[in-house]
Amino acid sequence: MVIQGNHEFEEQIHNKTFVSYSSRFAFPSEESGSLSTMYYSFNAGGIHFIMLGAYTSFLKSGDQYKWLEKDLASVDREVTPWLVATWHPPWYSTYKAHYREAECMRVEMEDLLYQYGVDIVFNGHVHAYERSNRVYNYTLDPCGPVYITIGDGGNREDMAIPHADEPGYCPNPTSTPDKIINGGKFCGFNFTSGPAKGKFCWDRQPDYSALRESSFGHGILEVKNETHALWSWHRNQDFYSTAGDKVFIVRQPEKCPVKPKDA
Numbered sequence: 001m002v003i004q005g006n007h008e009f010e011e012q013i014h015n016k017t018f019v020s021y022s023s024r025f026a027f028p029s030e031e032s033g034s035l036s037t038m039y040y041s042f043n044a045g046g047i048h049f050i051m052l053g054a055y056t057s058f059l060k061s062g063d064q065y066k067w068l069e070k071d072l073a074s075v076d077r078e079v080t081p082w083l084v085a086t087w088h089p090p091w092y093s094t095y096k097a098h099y100r101e102a103e104c105m106r107v108e109m110e111d112l113l114y115q116y117g118v119d120i121v122f123n124g125h126v127h128a129y130e131r132s133n134r135v136y137n138y139t140l141d142p143c144g145p146v147y148i149t150i151g152d153g154g155n156r157e158d159m160a161i162p163h164a165d166e167p168g169y170c171p172n173p174t175s176t177p178d179k180i181i182n183g184g185k186f187c188g189f190n191f192t193s194g195p196a197k198g199k200f201c202w203d204r205q206p207d208y209s210a211l212r213e214s215s216f217g218h219g220i221l222e223v224k225n226e227t228h229a230l231w232s233w234h235r236n237q238d239f240y241s242t243a244g245d246k247v248f249i250v251r252q253p254e255k256c257p258v259k260p261k262d263a
Contacts, residue, residue, distance in 0.1 A: 003051045004038060005088040005124060009180055018055070032071065039064050041071050046223050048080040050118075052087040055180050058105045065108065072116040077258060081226040081251065083118045085145070089181065090123035092132050092147040094209045096169045097160040098125055099201070101178050104187035110137065114144060115259040119251055120221070120229070124151035128160040128214045129233055131245060135208035139194060143256035146249050147208075148231070152217050159214045163205070170201035211245050227251045 008021040022037040032041040038053030050071065058064050075083060089102040091110065113121075114136050129152045136144035152159070162169040177184045188200065196202045205212075215235045222230040233245040 001042065001049065001051065003086055003088060004053060004055055006055065006178070006180060009055065034067050035063060039067065043080050046080055046226065047082040047084050048075045050083070050085040052085060052109070054087045054089050054102055054105050058108050058182070060108055065112070068109070069112060072112065075116070077117075077253070081253070082120075082223055082229065083116065084120045084122065085113060085118050086122045088123065089125040089178070090147065090149045091121075092135060092208060093123070093126045093130055093149050094163050094165060094202070094206055094212060095126050095128055095130070095160040096162040096164045096171060097127070099164045099171050100176050100188040102181055103176070104182040104185050107187050117143065117253070117256055117258040118145045120231075120249060121145045121147045123147065123149045125149075126151045126160050127155050127157060128152050128212065129217055129245070130212040131210050131231075131233070131247070132208045133210045138191065138196075138206070138208065140207055142252065148219070150217070150219050150233070152215065154216055154236070159216070161214045163212070165202040165204055165206065173200045213244060215244065217244060227253075
């Protein structure tokens with residue numbers, strides 16, 4: 001299954017975009033109640049997957065947000081206990097490349113994903129690997145998702161290496177918005193609380209960042225049961241017996257109740 005990224009933008013005459021993306025792949029949009037190829041959902045192996053579009057409107061007043069709210073409310077966690085979301089540019093990445101680029105999307109959608117108990121988020125875009133601890137609004141939270149940036153499958157643009165928290169690598173805030181995402185609107189203000197209060201970047205590896213490495217690699221997610229899933233990340237040059245990162249992701253539904261459907 002696929003979701004659009006910035007390289008699929010391909011602006012054409014009459015301001016058409018993402019034409020090749022929408023034409024070349026099959027999407028269960030209609031089946032999931034979506035009117036667009038830019039966002040949809042499906043079930044597989046005890047997981048409800050939500051595929052979101054960062055390069056279309058994600059505002060609370062827009063169609064995607066309204067669809068997402070309805071889709072989340074319809075999930076039966078007895079049938080698909082795991083809830084996994086995917087979109088292209090990460091909200092939680094500590095690399096200088098694309099740092100806080102999708103902040104406008106986070107501001108609009110994070111509360112909704114948190115309220116409905118999304119377990120794992122997968123992103124690409126940043127050409128490196130990073131796994132977070134459970135996090136919500138830049139703060140460690142046992143009920144927040146685990147964010148995994150795995151944009152290191154191989155590319156012609158080289159690896160992302162510098163981190164925004166390293167001396168001299170914090171980008172100018174006004175340089176971070178992307179012109180495609182929400183029309184280049186600026187949402188990445190300085191932090192107002194926590195260890196990075198008053199700053200745009202942390203001055204050390206953030207608490208929410210569990211592991212990060214600039215190596216080409218790929219990952220495997222194995223759902224063991226309704227509460228335990230095994231995530232492993234492998235450097236491309238290593239044998240499968242060697243994992244660069246391996247961790248059980250554990251759900252605690254009794255501690256993190258999902259927003260009621262009729263709330």
